[in-house]
Amino acid sequence: MKNIEHTNRRGFLKLATLAGGGLVLGFSWVKAEAIGSTVASGAIIAGADFNSYLSISPEGIVTILSPNPEVGQGIKTAFPIIVAEELDADWSKVVVEQAPLDTKKFERQVAGGSGSIPHSWERLRKAGATARMMLVEAAAKRWNVPSSECTTENGFVAHSGSNRKASYGELANEAAQLAVPTNVKLKAIKDFKLIGSTIRNVDNPKIITGKPLFGLDFYREGMLFAMIQRPAFGYKLKSLNAEAAKAMSGIVNVVTFDNNVAVVGKSTWQVKKAKDALKIEWEKADALESTADHNRIFKELLDGSGATVRRKDGDVETAFKNAAKVVKAEYQCPFLSHAPMEPMNFFAHVRPDGVELVGPTQTPELARNETAKLLGITPDKVSVQLTRMGGGFGRRLKADYVVEAVQVSKLVNAPVKVIWTREDDMTGGSYRPAVRYRFEAALDAQGNMIGYKLRGASINAGNSTREDNFPAGAVDNLLIDSVDHKSPITTGPWRAPITNFLAFAEQSFIDEVAQAAGKDPVRFRLELLDKAKQKPTGAIKYDIDRMKGVINLAVEKSGWGKKKGADGKPVAQGFSVYFSHRSYVAQVGEVVMQKGKPVLQKVYSAADCGVVINQSGSQQQVRGCIVDGIGHAMYGNLTFKDGVPQQKNFNEYRLIRLNEIPEVDVHFVQNEIDPTGLGEPSLPPAGGAVANAIFKATGKRLRSQPFAEQEEFKGIS
Template sequence: MDTLQTSRRGFLKSSAGSALMLSFALPLAPKRALAESVSNTFAPSAWLRITPDSRVTVLCGSSEMGQGVLTAIPMLVAEELDADWARVGVEQAPADAAFNNPLFGMQGTGGSTTVRAHWTPLRQAGAAAREMLVAAAAELWKVDAAMLRTERGHVIGPGGKKLAYGALVEHASRQPVPSAPKLKDSKNFKILGKPTRRIDSAAKVNGTAQFGIDTHVEGLLVAVMARAPAAGAKLKSSDEAAARAVKGVSHVINLDNGVAVLASGFWAAKKGRAALNAQWDLGAGAELSTAKVSSMLSEAASNAGAVAVDSGNLKDAAANSSAQLSATYEVPYLAHACMEPLNCTAWVREGAATVWLGTQGQGPTQQIVAQIAGVPIDKVQVHTSLLGGGFGRRFAHDFTISATLLSKLSGHPVKLIYEREDDMAAGFYRPASVVKFEGALDDKGRVSLLRADIGCPSIMAGSGFMKLPASGVDAMAVEGLADHHYEIPNQRIAYGQAEPGPQVWFWRSVGHSQNVFFLESFVDEMAAAAKADPLQFRLQMLSKQPRLRAVLELAASKAGWGKSAAKGIFRGIAVAESFGSYVAEVAEVSIAKDGTPKVHRVVAAVDCGLTVNPLTITHQIESAICYGLSAALYGQITYKEGRVEQGNFHDYPVLRMSEMPKVEVHILPSSEAPGGIGEPGTPPIAPAVTNAIFAATGVRVRKLPIDIGLLKKA
């Protein structure tokens, strides 16, 4: 039995104070064919290989967390390759700069960027391979390559003769890799834009799919931690002898963020942690409460001085207005509530380290593990498993750092598992936020003035790998508001930073998740003040925004806007542009006698540019609506005497199947560049629902989650 003590800080001194402040300098993949690296294989780039049996394997450098990248990435390659989709497979790529996300400059998944970032480079990879296969066939047949074409994994020549790609791998490997292969016109796509079943579905259904928590290696120990309940908390006491006395417990290890118990299995580790009876001194953090958070954010909004938008003349606009209104909106901290508990398996050995985990950041993970383990970066292997939910949470590295330290100190492979309660209390929340609005209407009922002062913690300042710009404006705290598309002549959008204490982090749709709720609700308030239809009110402010107008009009039309709904059903509408895509949603809502809202139907219209897989778009909009509805109806992380009050789904509810509304998704045909799709469906749902509640009750919901007591009184 061992009791070990150390500090992560000691291992991370070289990281400039943060495990995430790292550089990325791995070599790019070779630009010539890589046939020599795999016997009898045509591998013209890091992204794909073709074997003599004509199997095409595409490597995916992005993380699969339910958003469909293990299908989308192969579709991009297969389209330009003219592959036989039935013979296309996919593998998870290793951590390597060859698989960097071009929009991030590192290997990572987030911001709804996978398709947007890889749309051109992966199509180029497929097109280059196709041209090399054609050149190989032209050599063999001694004909001009211009006489040949490709179709479903074959090169076809004069008279209809053809060769399967597999028969050409040796000759194709000797061809130079084209630097500028010709890409198809979208009107000729045969795979892209077509509804396609997901490659990973079968394994998830039959149980063979491997998530991080499924990892097992010889000699594995399982760890759980008694974590510090708040930043800055100090361990007062613990009974390590009692923990070590639990059958199966082998180590008790003190880290600077908690005490870990290592055992032969999860339940022994859990019992050992309970026996520790760890007691904490929260220090000044014991004063943190939800009321204090709200007060700090409100004060920050009142004093918001970092100006993101300043146009026109607010003073004159107010003086010449025919109506003025103001409102304060607020949202709480939110947890990510991933279905698969956070986990990481690490094995640090002499001169090498390996980790198995679901991560959204393979590149940073490799760098961090190398630093902690004290090994060269090329000796770190990162095995990316399927993610049982990510939503931004698995871009953080707290669990990876701790697992790697525990393996290094114990000398064993270690699987660290967070129980849901551990993650709920671990920080890494969507920021709580307050906004104070002022608006004005001119004598024609048009919006002449908009002022929004935001009080919010800074993700940029607290992330460890970004910093606030000189302007003091956190782009993530104001996105969805400062960059809205409404034509309002006089505006001021400003940010006030407040840091109550909890770590804030990326959450599905980031700042759009709260700011679109704020803006689309206040726009509805102004429409009501103008006695205008909410749809027409929006459209008249979007005369130069055809894509926003199109999704608004389509969603409204499909929902029957302007026509009578069923008795007791009321409609609300909202629209937003985020991550390069445009989404409008109409929610149909009823209110029970006890004030409980029920969302019966949501009609969504989406313009995400050129599409890869329409089935994925539909699924992602449905998922985003479910996620956003959970937050609007139930989601909140609250504090009392410095501690988080929520721990699991009994007190942090998510939408149940019986509560899920019928969702209709309508995709606008588009020739625009691809936008993201994993996140854009989330921002409009909360305001669409609360605007419907206003239509039903006359009560304006300005604070989430929705207070049914407020609606009961109506």
């Protein structure tokens, strides 16, 4: 086939002649509206710098720096959209460059907590608006006209009175010489053209064509590769025989540090084979915990004293004593692996004059600071270059794998790239904490909830509750406390920390209480919100109207309580709503029975995350959260025996499969509230929506995850 060329920025392909005759007309899957993206390497195209975020070349190319790590949340596209919107740039002439760590130019270079857009929203808008104002001033000065008479659009400044027009490229050098204005006017949201539209990810062309973007892609001539054998939880290194490994082809060295054994060589395959040849003896250093121990620990924590009171409103004891009905239930969630597609890896080169770090990290400043602390040098001696991440979900908030690369590089005095295998990633990682919750609700004779108790018992989660979330403030008498067990098993933030499992438990239990009260689950929640609005108890730290807004939107779009199947019977629907990371999401799951088994067929999602930056990225964030949430609720489980994880790879650690993913219908509340985060809020309510829908279809409550392993689920036929 002859070369295929793009005819225009929409990505349609020119006709191409096939070798055997005939013509083909297709659509380019790799064409993005923006020119493309690169990893930081200094200025791509020489131009005038306006601020930390953007420069404009004489050719009119706008280079926009995206400072935050890209972990798949679309920030590398969203940040430039915000800048380009206020700049009135021609998106087809925008180049996006991943910025390196630079704490002088940028703030909060972190990917976590769904906080990147909320933190940078105004800063990015001002960066674009400032440059636009300087370009207008330059044009007005050149034409000797009032700047107030000049307008901007699609990369040009125009003056209609004199019928003159100049491109940003023509004005860039003159504009960059002007004083930077201190006060700039931002656009009215109604005037947005890029923000709120559908724009493809700027990295799509490189991802689809396999160009190097990720940490695993990074290569430096002369670097060595390293893999590390780490002890199981509760063990330490007793003895090592590495002679056979050292004698293998391509192996440079075998070194030890902090109870770890690192094999260093010239290729990943050689290093892996040598690692497998190591003869290591471990010995007990701490308590060796098993899943059976954790079940016993949970019971002791829930039954015992010593819990920390997180919130107490009213007279809880009296409310339960006088209740017409008391509802009790326990919910449990297991440890989970982060299991990103790209295992942990990082490049480090420790030199006499400083350290170079390159790789995928959600917290580049932490990586730099931990490196400086380890080596006893100042942070300014450490540079950090960011690559795109093949997933993180909170695992890459830590810097342990970065520090490993630094330690190995220092020990062998060479540039080194540490790579974890999938087994390393799953058995030596930092897991989502395991938690068990005990709920109690007191109802009066009219079915009103007059008392609410929640105790969270966790392993390495700290406070496993969110004591100020709904229904707090809507119940007159409320007690929320938590108790935690410290374990040698390492844990850490897992996508939507704490709320990822708390929401399932809370929203499932609220359905149980609604059933006991004889009320529709949605109506029951709305009554509680009305109570919080009219007569709140204690502090209200969520927006009642925004929560009611997503509830009403989800009810409308799903046809809650009104839908009927092909057989004329009501469709089994389950409801869930949650507030986390400053945003509100309501979901409705629909379950059908197939061959006697419940099958999740569809999920409706209504989200209020404020202004939506990019419809494409936002839709995918919601869908990804839902698939992640229901997949782990249904199948995810990590168990231990004497400190050793029992699931070591995907043949044992179950993930959701393509044929199990339901249809997802996504809707956003339209408002002009500043963006409030979207990378995580749609995950927490997913498990509850599924569990409540399964109950509606089968009459069986699922109180433990993963659902697929529960007797209640297995018994459905």
